[in-house]
Amino acid sequence: MKFETLAIHKGNLITDKNKPVVQPITLSTTFEHGNEGGVLYTRANNPNRMALEELVSCLEKGVDAAAFSSGNAAGTAVYQALKPGSHIIAPDDMYHGLHNSMTILFAGIHEVSFVDMSDLEAVKKAIRSNTQLFWVETPSNPLLKITDIRAISELAKAQGAVLVCDNTFATPVFQNPLLLGADIVMHSSTKYFGGHSDILGGALVTKDSNEFWEKIRTVQKVGGAVPSPADCYWLTRSIRTLAYRMKGHAEHARILAEFLINHPKVERVFYPGLKNHKGHDIAAAQMSGFGGIVSFTVKGGAEEANQVVSKLELFANATSLGGVESLIERRAAVEGPDTKTPQNLLRVSVGLEHTDDLLEDLNQALG
Ligand SMILES: *Cc1c(COP(=O)(O)O)cnc(C)c1O
Numbered sequence: 001m002k003f004e005t006l007a008i009h010k011g012n013l014i015t016d017k018n019k020p021v022v023q024p025i026t027l028s029t030t031f032e033h034g035n036e037g038g039v040l041y042t043r044a045n046n047p048n049r050m051a052l053e054e055l056v057s058c059l060e061k062g063v064d065a066a067a068f069s070s071g072n073a074a075g076t077a078v079y080q081a082l083k084p085g086s087h088i089i090a091p092d093d094m095y096h097g098l099h100n101s102m103t104i105l106f107a108g109i110h111e112v113s114f115v116d117m118s119d120l121e122a123v124k125k126a127i128r129s130n131t132q133l134f135w136v137e138t139p140s141n142p143l144l145k146i147t148d149i150r151a152i153s154e155l156a157k158a159q160g161a162v163l164v165c166d167n168t169f170a171t172p173v174f175q176n177p178l179l180l181g182a183d184i185v186m187h188s189s190t191k192y193f194g195g196h197s198d199i200l201g202g203a204l205v206t207k208d209s210n211e212f213w214e215k216i217r218t219v220q221k222v223g224g225a226v227p228s229p230a231d232c233y234w235l236t237r238s239i240r241t242l243a244y245r246m247k248g249h250a251e252h253a254r255i256l257a258e259f260l261i262n263h264p265k266v267e268r269v270f271y272p273g274l275k276n277h278k279g280h281d282i283a284a285a286q287m288s289g290f291g292g293i294v295s296f297t298v299k300g301g302a303e304e305a306n307q308v309v310s311k312l313e314l315f316a317n318a319t320s321l322g323g324v325e326s327l328i329e330r331r332a333a334v335e336g337p338d339t340k341t342p343q344n345l346l347r348v349s350v351g352l353e354h355t356d357d358l359l360e361d362l363n364q365a366l367g
Pocket of ligand 1: 073095098137168169187188202
């Protein structure tokens with residue numbers, strides 16, 4: 001079956017004699033011993049989490065998935081499952097929350113090298129005898145840099161290391177890293193999976209049920225950073241429309257990027273769908289769509305960029321991404337004083353409003 005059909009029919013575990021069409025929320029934290037579903041206690045398992053995990057695993061072409069209470073909890077579970085003293089190779093423009101997880105929580109436990117993952121030579125040079133994990137995020141945040149997943153997977157295989165790909169920006173609608181050689185896919189479900197800026201969640205999907213995956217399952221169940229049954233329900237519900245939302249986000253992002261490129265107040269536009277984007281060819285080869293995030297630099301500096309944001313009426317000045325409403329933010333202000341992100345860069349999470357209204361608002365704000 002195709003993606004759209006799977007998204008609607010998978011992960012719907014109906015056991016009620018009344019045959020509801022939609023699986024209800026099972027709020028009970030505990031279940032009678034010896035029940036047919038094998039459910040014991042909600043931290044270890046729950047029918048709504050089982051449904052969500054089945055759905056996400058199926059859409060990412062994996063064999064199993066584990067749902068977490070946030071994307072950061074999902075990523076952190078991977079670092080927790082590594083043997084202490086492991087070396088990790090991660091992107092120099094990695095999502096800052098997971099960068100913090102590695103450098104703050106795992107300082108003194110693992111070693112990390114942050115490199116430009118789109119530069120294969122740099123990645124090769126960073127490999128050490130104890131390299132156990134390659135972390136890829138493509139497209140990346142906020143410059144939408146593209147990493148060749150297949151090429152990195154060759155390096156990981158030769159090293160006997162695990163390759164994890166943060167697929168939050170692309171979603172399985174546009175990219176299936178497991179089919180490109182990744183071992184595990186990570187998601188912040190808070191973004192496009194939820195799609196309405198009202199659920200926090202994360203997920204991991206594996207290509208194989210191996211020892212490393214069993215460790216991750218243990219981290220999930222014993223660590224206990226699990227989503228509530230209601231959050232699992234709302235996520236499952238939202239993922240039903242993921243394919244249609246993503247097509248809309250990507251179409252709107254393309255229209256916005258083309259508008260911005262031609263605007264005299266705009267310096268540069270970053271969108272992997274643009275032919276002049278550095279990673280366009282690799283993106284076109286490994287993705288079936290270019291996603292819904294566009295970044296651009298405004299002529300001038302932080303001040304000029306802030307002015308554009310303050311004049312916008314339809315775009316909320318807020319962090320995060322992936323919701324139906326358009327968001328904009330000056331990333332450098334969010335990332336703090338050490339950031340390498342240009343001060344005049346604005347990142348847009350392009351929403352599903354009509355593009356005529358979005359362009360009109362941008363046009364008046366750019367002046
Ligand atoms: C938001 C985000 C995360 C972290 O997810 P949370 O749900 O906020 O914990 C990780 N990676 C990427 C690419 C993200 O955008």
